[in-house]
Amino acid sequence: MDKRPIVEAMQQFYENRNTSFHVPGHKHGALSELPRAFKDVMKFDYTELAGLDDYHHPEESIKEAQDLLARTYGAMKSYFLVNGSTVGNLAMVYATCSEGDQVLVQRNAHKSIFHALELVGVHPIFLTPEWDAITHTPTHVSLDTLQAALEYYPEAKALILTHPTYYGVTNPAMSEVISLAHSYHLPVLVDEAHGAHFIAKGEFPITALEMGADVVVQSAHKTLPALTMGSYLHINSQRVSNEKINRYLRMLQSSSPSYLLLASLDDARNYIGTYAHEDHQLFTGKRKQFVEALKTIPFLEVIEVDDPLKLLLRVHGYTGYTLQKQLEKQGVYVELADSEQVLLILPLLKARHQFPFANIRMKIKLAVEKCKNQQRNKMPIDYMHDLQALSTLAVSYKELRIAESESISYTKANGRISSGMVIPYPPGIPLFVRGERITTTKLKMLADYLASGATIQGEHDLSRKQLFVLKDN
Numbered sequence: 001m002d003k004r005p006i007v008e009a010m011q012q013f014y015e016n017r018n019t020s021f022h023v024p025g026h027k028h029g030a031l032s033e034l035p036r037a038f039k040d041v042m043k044f045d046y047t048e049l050a051g052l053d054d055y056h057h058p059e060e061s062i063k064e065a066q067d068l069l070a071r072t073y074g075a076m077k078s079y080f081l082v083n084g085s086t087v088g089n090l091a092m093v094y095a096t097c098s099e100g101d102q103v104l105v106q107r108n109a110h111k112s113i114f115h116a117l118e119l120v121g122v123h124p125i126f127l128t129p130e131w132d133a134i135t136h137t138p139t140h141v142s143l144d145t146l147q148a149a150l151e152y153y154p155e156a157k158a159l160i161l162t163h164p165t166y167y168g169v170t171n172p173a174m175s176e177v178i179s180l181a182h183s184y185h186l187p188v189l190v191d192e193a194h195g196a197h198f199i200a201k202g203e204f205p206i207t208a209l210e211m212g213a214d215v216v217v218q219s220a221h222k223t224l225p226a227l228t229m230g231s232y233l234h235i236n237s238q239r240v241s242n243e244k245i246n247r248y249l250r251m252l253q254s255s256s257p258s259y260l261l262l263a264s265l266d267d268a269r270n271y272i273g274t275y276a277h278e279d280h281q282l283f284t285g286k287r288k289q290f291v292e293a294l295k296t297i298p299f300l301e302v303i304e305v306d307d308p309l310k311l312l313l314r315v316h317g318y319t320g321y322t323l324q325k326q327l328e329k330q331g332v333y334v335e336l337a338d339s340e341q342v343l344l345i346l347p348l349l350k351a352r353h354q355f356p357f358a359n360i361r362m363k364i365k366l367a368v369e370k371c372k373n374q375q376r377n378k379m380p381i382d383y384m385h386d387l388q389a390l391s392t393l394a395v396s397y398k399e400l401r402i403a404e405s406e407s408i409s410y411t412k413a414n415g416r417i418s419s420g421m422v423i424p425y426p427p428g429i430p431l432f433v434r435g436e437r438i439t440t441t442k443l444k445m446l447a448d449y450l451a452s453g454a455t456i457q458g459e460h461d462l463s464r465k466q467l468f469v470l471k472d473n
């Protein structure tokens, strides 16, 4: 399987030294005034020319590479995505749900799932996830919650799950959850944005596809060596129409796909498809050494999760934001910080790779020491507690489209209906979604987020302590 059809076609094209009288306007980088190193890459920024296949109607190298992708992941059909898992999530919801359909959705989904629900105009039923006391994060939907949802909403048309979480936590009962949904004839759509590397097997968790999911979307750019925005979508079931998914992908994605992105997706597929026993051994050994070395740093707490590629670091008494700032001063940039901790995504090394773990440990040690010189600033956030297992919107997406909104002080927003998404970022999971009723529990969480210095995305005016809500009439 050591083969990269798109990369090979592009190399062949490059070697032919063709003259460009076509898009893009930079003419293989010649007209670009970007720095030299950027321009080197632009030489390969091709478009759909003879010999380079057609992204939306693949018959040559792109088809071959996508077939290899499907074989690698054990799917019936797989697609390269050039607009991230965001577009995969949109396409899978468009292809399986219709306006007004009841759809069961894990509440701690990424905002792209909520956007998809609204665009299609479904009737979402939100399934409250379990709470993980170790990582202090919301995780997965339990079997009991799903069972209750299926009993209350027997007309539901699909189940949308997220697996694993951003923090690398998986659901031990994921297979049973999928089987239960299937026994009610629901297709199971899984946002596996953070699990493209699970196929490496070994100590990595089992993939959603292997557990029987019908459609799975993965961000190859998050954990595999693909360019940003490069993702995969897999279909492995007759419950979902490949034709429909393909149609929506054609509608939702650019008609001018980046070949640099496609080449990196082809390469990333080859990277993971050839991940060998000796690669595992090296990765596991280096990781173990690194974790052990980190554990010797005074005041640093190291938390391992289900996904060995993720690691959480905490300094008792300090927020993750404080630790993140100190790490950045040492030149160490982490994936995210929250009020508790920082999250590292480790490199999925192969046997031939080097990585300066010892040097990084020194920098982390320095950052921790600098943290300890500051005022303690951590305050606990009571996330997701006292929430009902099932919830839904207070008004339909159709009503939302025409409803008028106003901005009010968030201290007065209890009981009102949110007209904006309010999204602590990262991890990008909405605290309030459009059309949901605002509760005191959630307002308390918002106040805690603000006090701990979190960045809040979405539609709000929180710099003036204002939220957007529907007018009371």
Ligand SMILES: Cc1ncc(COP(=O)(O)O)c(C=O)c1O
Residues within 6 Å of the ligand: 083, 084, 085, 086, 087, 109, 110, 112, 162, 166, 191, 193, 194, 219, 229, 231, 427, 428
């Ligand atoms: C769980 C989850 N799903 C989907 C996405 C969107 O992925 P992408 O950035 O590839 O569009 C993200 C991005 O962070 C995510 O965390």
